Amino acid sequence: MEKIGKVASENGVVIFSKSTCCLCYAVQILFRDLGVQAVVHEIDHDPDGKEIEKALTRLGCNGPVPAVYIGGKLMGSTNEVMSLHLSGSLLQLIRPYQHNLSSHD
Amino acid sequence: MMNSTSTQFVPSRRMGIYEPIHQMSMWGDFKGNNCLDASTPMILEVDPKLDNQSEDTSHGTVGHSNKYDQEASKPPDKVLRRLAQNREAARKSRLRKKAYVQQLESSKLRLIQLEQELGRARQQGMYTGSALDASPLSYAGSMNPGIATFELEYGHWVEEQDRQLADLRNALQSTETGDVELRIFVDGGLRHYCDLFKMKATAAKTDVFYLMSGMWKTSGERFFFWIGGFRPSELLKVLLPHLEPLTEQQRLDLGNLAQSCQQAEDALSQGMDRLHQILGAAIAKQLGEGNYLPQVGAAIEKLDDLARFVGQADHLRQETLQQISRILTTRQAARGLLALGEYFQRLRALSSLWSSRPRESS
Numbered sequence: 001m002e003k004i005g006k007v008a009s010e011n012g013v014v015i016f017s018k019s020t021c022c023l024c025y026a027v028q029i030l031f032r033d034l035g036v037q038a039v040v041h042e043i044d045h046d047p048d049g050k051e052i053e054k055a056l057t058r059l060g061c062n063g064p065v066p067a068v069y070i071g072g073k074l075m076g077s078t079n080e081v082m083s084l085h086l087s088g089s090l091l092q093l094i095r096p097y098q099h100n101l102s103s104h105d
Numbered sequence: 106m107m108n109s110t111s112t113q114f115v116p117s118r119r120m121g122i123y124e125p126i127h128q129m130s131m132w133g134d135f136k137g138n139n140c141l142d143a144s145t146p147m148i149l150e151v152d153p154k155l156d157n158q159s160e161d162t163s164h165g166t167v168g169h170s171n172k173y174d175q176e177a178s179k180p181p182d183k184v185l186r187r188l189a190q191n192r193e194a195a196r197k198s199r200l201r202k203k204a205y206v207q208q209l210e211s212s213k214l215r216l217i218q219l220e221q222e223l224g225r226a227r228q229q230g231m232y233t234g235s236a237l238d239a240s241p242l243s244y245a246g247s248m249n250p251g252i253a254t255f256e257l258e259y260g261h262w263v264e265e266q267d268r269q270l271a272d273l274r275n276a277l278q279s280t281e282t283g284d285v286e287l288r289i290f291v292d293g294g295l296r297h298y299c300d301l302f303k304m305k306a307t308a309a310k311t312d313v314f315y316l317m318s319g320m321w322k323t324s325g326e327r328f329f330f331w332i333g334g335f336r337p338s339e340l341l342k343v344l345l346p347h348l349e350p351l352t353e354q355q356r357l358d359l360g361n362l363a364q365s366c367q368q369a370e371d372a373l374s375q376g377m378d379r380l381h382q383i384l385g386a387a388i389a390k391q392l393g394e395g396n397y398l399p400q401v402g403a404a405i406e407k408l409d410d411l412a413r414f415v416g417q418a419d420h421l422r423q424e425t426l427q428q429i430s431r432i433l434t435t436r437q438a439a440r441g442l443l444a445l446g447e448y449f450q451r452l453r454a455l456s457s458l459w460s461s462r463p464r465e466s467s
Contacts, residue, residue, distance in 0.1 A: 022383065022410050023417065026376025033368055063413075078413075079420055085365045086424045088358075 001055035003048055008069035012097035013038040016056060016067040019045060023078055024066040030081070034091070035098040070094060211250055218253050221260045251311030258304050259321050262297070263453070269294060270446040277439055287439040294442040295426055302419040305333065313412045325455030331370075332377060332418035337425040338367045340445065344429065347444040348437050358432045366425055373417060380410055 008014050013031060017024035019042045031038040043049040043065065056064035061077045068075045070093050075081060084090040273290050276282045309316045319327045319334075329335065341363045351359070387404040430438045 020383070020407075022376045022380040023413050025379050026372045026417075029375045030368060030372035033372065078417055082369050082417070082421055083424050085369055086362060086421075086428050088361055088365070090365075 001051060004052060004055055004069075005072075007039070007041055008074075009072040011039040011069075012036075012071065013094060014069040015040050016052065016065050016069075017042050018065050021063075021065055023063070027066045027068065027078055027081060030085070031094070034094060036094050037097075037099055071096070211253075214250060214253055214257075218257045218260075221257060225260060225263075249312055249315075252308060252315055255304060255308040256321055259301075262301055262304070266297060266446065267450070269297060270443060270450070273439060273443050273446070277443060284435045287435045291430060291435060291438045291442060294446075295430060298426060299423060302423055305419060306416055309333075309412045309415050313408055313415060316415050317411065323453050323456045325457075325459070326449075326452045328455075329452065332373065333415040334418060334422060335449075336370065337421050338363065338370050340422075340425055341366060341429070343448050344441050344444055348433065348441055351437075355432055359429075362425070362428050362432065366421070369421055373414065373421065377414055380407065380414065383407060384411075 004016070013036050015024060015027055015031070015038050017028070017040050024040075028038060028040055043052045046052060053064055056067045059067070059074060061067040061074075063077050066077060066081075068077070068081050075084065075093075081090065084093065269290075273294070276286060276290060305316060315321075316333045319330045322330070329339070341359065345359065348355075348359075384404055384407050387407060388400055390400045390403075429441065433441060
């Protein structure tokens with residue numbers, strides 16, 4: 001679906017989300033703590049929301065939100081993001097997009 | 106009785122036509138005394154035959170002869186109606202019997218589970234304070250066979266865990282155990298934790314609050330609980346001192362793992378806080394009107410989110426374990442698994458040790 005691709009390629013880190021989804025919120029918090037200003041696209045406030053939801057499901061996102069794109073490429077949902085982070089790979093992927101490295105308290 | 110000259114229909118006891126009605130009252134209140142007696146099958150046997158023949162009547166002819174004699178004196182629609190009623194009564198009786206048997210079977214499952222609990226409790230010297238508290242378990246068990254199954258399987262899981270740990274301890278203490286053998290232990294141990302996560306995922310589908318409350322664990326373990334299980338970051342803190350000596354690279358990798366694990370945990374915790382607020386607000390909407398179904402219904406939709414969180418937390422636990430095992434050598438991983446297992450064993454014993462401690466006389 002072109003809208004997804006457009007939003008993903010125009011921004012560094014994109015999280016497709018729903019305003020009521022707390023797991024999406026958790027992923028946002030993670031990126032914020034890593035110093036990344038992620039673009040959060042809430043599909044329940046998007047008129048094309050249903051289309052986007054179907055497309056994300058077809059792309060393999062179970063949920064289908066949150067769906068995380070980094071540098072225009074689909075990383076996956078919460079499971080994938082967590083695995084990437086624990087293996088150390090996530091930090092490398094987001095390096096170009098980190099503004100300020102906030103120290104977690 | 107078959108020689109009556111009245112044109113009224115007389116119940117033919119030989120055909121057992123009215124048996125079903127007697128049986129009905131027995132199924133109806135599950136008193137159970139004669140429900141499974143031998144006369145029950147008679148309903149099923151007689152039934153198909155009833156369809157094919159007319160009634161043996163009381164019309165004054167020799168009715169005591171072969172009960173399959175065709176006699177045309179009964180008005181056919183009355184006969185058909187009674188046949189239909191009998192079929193219906195027999196069908197209802199069969200349905201009631203089926204329901205009764207199902208109830209028996211779930212009671213049996215519950216009984217097995219209670220016996221397991223009792224056996225385990227006696228073994229470990231617990232008397233209360235653990236899962237034997239009547240209210241939470243029996244409520245969950247009798248209301249939800251999925252949870253009763255989970256508790257049963259969890260009991261088996263703990264026993265298997267204890268066995269694996271004893272074997273692992275022996276293997277590590279023996280100087281002859283090589284890395285190949287230890288690798289088998291490590292892989293088996295990790296797989297066993299995965300089995301538990303799978304069991305929990307299945308149980309979450311039937312009752313997510315049960316998972317969140319940790320009711321299948323001892324009260325001591327529940328003190329350390331975080332979203333349905335142990336804290337992954339705690340895991341690393343417990344293990345680190347027991348993994349020495351470590352190389353510099355290992356120390357660095359484990360340090361990074363600890364940090365990312367903590368960050369992931371914090372993110373999930375904040376997400377859970379938000380879910381708390383949203384769920385609470387949904388239930389608190391429009392109070393005072395007496396009708397609660399719409400609000401509770403909306404709250405129930407959010408429980409899917411809760412199940413996802415429990416799944417996510419378990420995923421974090423599983424990934425943390427996998428990462429640790431990748432960073433360590435086989436022997437270090439084996440030692441780590443043993444230390445972890447013993448840590449959990451102590452937690453399990455914590456509440457019972459507390460309740461059985463010697464009290465000072467005042």
